[in-house]
Amino acid sequence: MSIIEVENLKYRYPDLTDLVLDDLSFSVEKGECLGIVGENTAGKSTLCYALAGLIPHFYKGAYGGKVTVNGLVVREHEIAEIVENIGLVFENPFSQMTGAKKTVYEEVAFGLENLGLDRKEMHRRIEQYLKLLDVFGLKDKNPFDLSGGQMQRVAIASVLAMEPDVLILDEPTSQLDPQGSREVFEVIEQLTEKGMTIILVEHKMEQIAQYADRVLLLHQGRQVALDTPEKIFSRPDLKGFGVTPPVVTNISKALNVRYPDSELFPVTIEAFKRLEEAK
Amino acid sequence: MNTFELKDVAFSYSPDIQIFDGLDLSFDSRTTAIVGQNGAGKTTLVKLMKGLLKPSKGTLLIDGESIAKETAAQLSRRVGLVFQNPNDQIFKTNVLEEVMFGPLNIGMSRSEAEKAAREALQKVDLESKVDDNPYDLSLSERKLIALASILAMDTEMVIFDEPTMGQDFAGKEKIKAIIEELNTEGKLVLCILHDMDFAAEAFERTVVMNQGEIILDGQTRDVFSKKEVLEKAYLEQPYVTQIAHALGYNESFIHESELIAFLNKNA
Numbered sequence: 001m002s003i004i005e006v007e008n009l010k011y012r013y014p015d016l017t018d019l020v021l022d023d024l025s026f027s028v029e030k031g032e033c034l035g036i037v038g039e040n041t042a043g044k045s046t047l048c049y050a051l052a053g054l055i056p057h058f059y060k061g062a063y064g065g066k067v068t069v070n071g072l073v074v075r076e077h078e079i080a081e082i083v084e085n086i087g088l089v090f091e092n093p094f095s096q097m098t099g100a101k102k103t104v105y106e107e108v109a110f111g112l113e114n115l116g117l118d119r120k121e122m123h124r125r126i127e128q129y130l131k132l133l134d135v136f137g138l139k140d141k142n143p144f145d146l147s148g149g150q151m152q153r154v155a156i157a158s159v160l161a162m163e164p165d166v167l168i169l170d171e172p173t174s175q176l177d178p179q180g181s182r183e184v185f186e187v188i189e190q191l192t193e194k195g196m197t198i199i200l201v202e203h204k205m206e207q208i209a210q211y212a213d214r215v216l217l218l219h220q221g222r223q224v225a226l227d228t229p230e231k232i233f234s235r236p237d238l239k240g241f242g243v244t245p246p247v248v249t250n251i252s253k254a255l256n257v258r259y260p261d262s263e264l265f266p267v268t269i270e271a272f273k274r275l276e277e278a279k
Numbered sequence: 280m281n282t283f284e285l286k287d288v289a290f291s292y293s294p295d296i297q298i299f300d301g302l303d304l305s306f307d308s309r310t311t312a313i314v315g316q317n318g319a320g321k322t323t324l325v326k327l328m329k330g331l332l333k334p335s336k337g338t339l340l341i342d343g344e345s346i347a348k349e350t351a352a353q354l355s356r357r358v359g360l361v362f363q364n365p366n367d368q369i370f371k372t373n374v375l376e377e378v379m380f381g382p383l384n385i386g387m388s389r390s391e392a393e394k395a396a397r398e399a400l401q402k403v404d405l406e407s408k409v410d411d412n413p414y415d416l417s418l419s420e421r422k423l424i425a426l427a428s429i430l431a432m433d434t435e436m437v438i439f440d441e442p443t444m445g446q447d448f449a450g451k452e453k454i455k456a457i458i459e460e461l462n463t464e465g466k467l468v469l470c471i472l473h474d475m476d477f478a479a480e481a482f483e484r485t486v487v488m489n490q491g492e493i494i495l496d497g498q499t500r501d502v503f504s505k506k507e508v509l510e511k512a513y514l515e516q517p518y519v520t521q522i523a524h525a526l527g528y529n530e531s532f533i534h535e536s537e538l539i540a541f542l543n544k545n546a
Contacts, residue, residue, distance in 0.1 A: 013459065091418050
């Protein structure tokens with residue numbers, strides 16, 4: 001059984017007439033990194049909420065189909081039970097902070113207290129994940145005194161500390177400088193190597209091309225395609241879905257640098273270079 | 280407004296950490312991007328320019344006149360700041376009211392404010408959402424609402440703090456068009472960015488800050504050609520520039536189209 005199974009998922013927010021998620025069906029394997037791309041109204045964040053159980057438990061509305069995470073049918077289990085299986089890092093890290101805690105340390109502890117862990121284990125995890133995200137030095141600071149980039153790292157650490165099997169990242173590095181962004185992605189790569197499953201929503205297609213094993217292309221709540229980054233970014237109709245491929249793929253298209261005997265273009269600089277040199 | 284200058288500015292939040300010490304920087308009609316590591320002092324700089332913080336030393340001048348005596352309220356008519364996090368800015372329960380708040384606050388009549396607000400919402404393509412609650416909108420839409428609120432105030436200078444966060448291709452193109460339009464209208468435009476590709480694409484001038492100091496300042500193309508200096512500031516070159524270098528070309532490219540044209544010519 002796949003770690004995530006989505007079957008005919010449909011969802012509409014209360015008071016709205018259009019489906020935001022319209023008949024999605026796909027599965028994700030353990031240890032896989034799935035990228036989700038699409039324009040702003042495609043339903044990416046809504047899908048993240050549905051995977052994490054915020055839909056239908058927190059956001060009501062019309063819900064159809066079935067989402068299963070780690071064998072749990074999301075609709076039938078409480079959020080408290082779901083969070084141990086799947087963790088969501090919000091697009092806006094300010095939304096992640098509880099506002100109830102005075103220090104970064106307590107902020108991370110908050111989620112763990114709800115898991116009912118013993119104190120020793122809690123302290124171990126808080127220290128480990130704050131260090132992993134390089135924010136242990138900020139542990140005594142007030143979360144709301146942090147910069148956007150620091151808050152983003154704390155938000156990721158507080159979700160990781162719950163040690164979920166699946167981690168959903170909705171634009172995880174939007175507030176980080178390029179170096180910080182690279183560091184966070186290195187952490188993500190280490191986690192997938194250890195078997196964690198990652199769902200990654202990103203507008204920077206270069207990041208998707210580099211880290212995602214497969215890419216789900218959404219448009220107006222519908223699933224357009226689910227395939228390798230090369231197949232998705234080589235699609236001639238991609239722009240029609242509000243998505244531009246990585247710069248290197250655009251350049252490859254213009255210069256007709258492609259994989260031998262195929263319609264596919266490279267999606268990373270390394271692959272582009274290899275194909276150029278082989279010409 | 281023709282220029283906004285900072286002369287010999289010093290500032291610190293606490294006595295042991297000096298953020299700026301003798302900062303000299305001026306802004307003119309060139310659209311300017313400020314890039315730099317988290318903690319480089321970018322947001323502090325714009326808070327000083329908005330009068331939300333006061334320098335411990337030095338002067339800030341608009342068109343050569345010191346603004347030391349102007350209050351933050353007076354400055355807000357001249358310098359608009361679009362916050363990084365729209366939730367820091369948005370507090371009304373109706374989009375139109377939200378966008379009208381700034382104009383009303385600087386003394387426009389209700390009808391003027393409504394006209395300005397509707398025009399600004401049109402510029403960000405959200406005129407259909409006038410009656411919505413901003414909190415029912417997505418983060419990217421809320422960012423555009425926050426942007427419209429500042430546009431509606433018609434300030435002489437507009438400062439953006441990370442406007443491309445959460446924006447897709449169309450959203451970025453929209454913001455790019457707004458920046459160009461503001462520049463054509465003769466307004467000063469300054470933008471804090473982490474997105475090097477957007478900086479390369481949309482701005483004439485780029486300033487690189489590192490630990491409160493300006494380490495590069497010039498034409499965007501020249502600034503992004505300085506790989507070693509950028510790396511020292513924990514920054515990267517735009518993807519287009521990186522690709523050209525990976526292919527062994529030393530020329531500095533900052534637009535996709537020019538690299539394609541160059542490679543086609545050399546093929």
